[in-house]
Amino acid sequence: MIDTHCHLDVARFDADRDAVLRRAWAAGLTGLVVPAIGPDAWEALLGWPARDARVQVALGIHPQHLPQLPEADDAAHLARLDALLESGVALAVGECGLDGPSEAGAPMARQLRVFDAHVQLARRHRLPLLVHCYRAHPHLQRYLETAGVPEAGLLLHSYSGSAELTPRYARLGCHFSFAGPLTFPEARRPLDALRKIPPERLMVETDAPDQPPHPHRGERNEPAHLPLVIAAMERALERPLSAELHANTLRFFGRERWS
Ligand SMILES: [Zn+2]
Numbered sequence: 667m668i669d670t671h672c673h674l675d676v677a678r679f680d681a682d683r684d685a686v687l688r689r690a691w692a693a694g695l696t697g698l699v700v701p702a703i704g705p706d707a708w709e710a711l712l713g714w715p716a717r718d719a720r721v722q723v724a725l726g727i728h729p730q731h732l733p734q735l736p737e738a739d740d741a742a743h744l745a746r747l748d749a750l751l752e753s754g755v756a757l758a759v760g761e762c763g764l765d766g767p768s769e770a771g772a773p774m775a776r777q778l779r780v781f782d783a784h785v786q787l788a789r790r791h792r793l794p795l796l797v798h799c800y801r802a803h804p805h806l807q808r809y810l811e812t813a814g815v816p817e818a819g820l821l822l823h824s825y826s827g828s829a830e831l832t833p834r835y836a837r838l839g840c841h842f843s844f845a846g847p848l849t850f851p852e853a854r855r856p857l858d859a860l861r862k863i864p865p866e867r868l869m870v871e872t873d874a875p876d877q878p879p880h881p882h883r884g885e886r887n888e889p890a891h892l893p894l895v896i897a898a899m900e901r902a903l904e905r906p907l908s909a910e911l912h913a914n915t916l917r918f919f920g921r922e923r924w925s
Contacts, residue, residue, distance in 0.1 A: 671699060695889055705735070705747075723756055730767075747759075758795065764781055767800070782809070794819040803827050825859060849895055
């Protein structure tokens with residue numbers, strides 16, 4: 667099992683990060699991807715895979731982080747991102763994307779410019795793109811219909827689109843991953859979307875420390891909870907998924923083995 671999206675570098679794990687990792691491996695995980703939230707995180711993340719190759723990293727700017735960064739610095743941050751991707755350590759570009767609620771601090775025009783820059787970097791470095799899209803699907807659809815998906819692939823993380831929207835993203839070539847909300851007893855929308863996803867485009871994640879699965883709602887989430895998300899997906903699709911999710915993850919990230 668590989669957790670394709672967890673923020674283990676954030677401060678909420680500072681006190682017990684090693685114990686969190688030990689619980690992940692004990693739960694049967696064999697790898698995880700830590701996508702950066704913002705420029706301050708990049709240098710530290712790049713040192714992680716050399717210490718433990720099971721932990722792989724991605725570099726980007728999360729749209730919810732943009733309101734905390736002066737717009738005047740966007741170009742400098744993106745130039746530095748380009749240079750750091752050159753080292754070949756990061757296995758993807760992200761987290762990046764579009765966020766409806768963040769429009770108040772970072773207008774959609776700026777979010778789209780920064781997202782477009784990430785797409786260009788993914789193309790230039792031939793890396794897959796890890797995308798956050800929350801309450802901004804019309805903007806993302808419109809963008810992707812015009813610009814297309816980077817050749818190395820695009821993963822819609824913690825997918826929140828409707829069942830109607832899903833085939834349109836699939837036709838564009840997108841991959842999809844799901845997190846805790848799909849395990850909630852009242853979950854309908856993510857399960858309806860899940861059933862529309864081509865089997866070879868499906869992945870799984872925890873998005874820790876956020877989005878804890880049932881019955882851990884209200885707690886800090888961690889990668890050891892990944893089996894709960896897989897189990898809920900298996901119940902919905904009525905087939906075993908572990909092998910399929912693993913193969914999809916290796917193929918998407920362009921690896922024959924994880925570590
Ligand atoms: Zn995230």
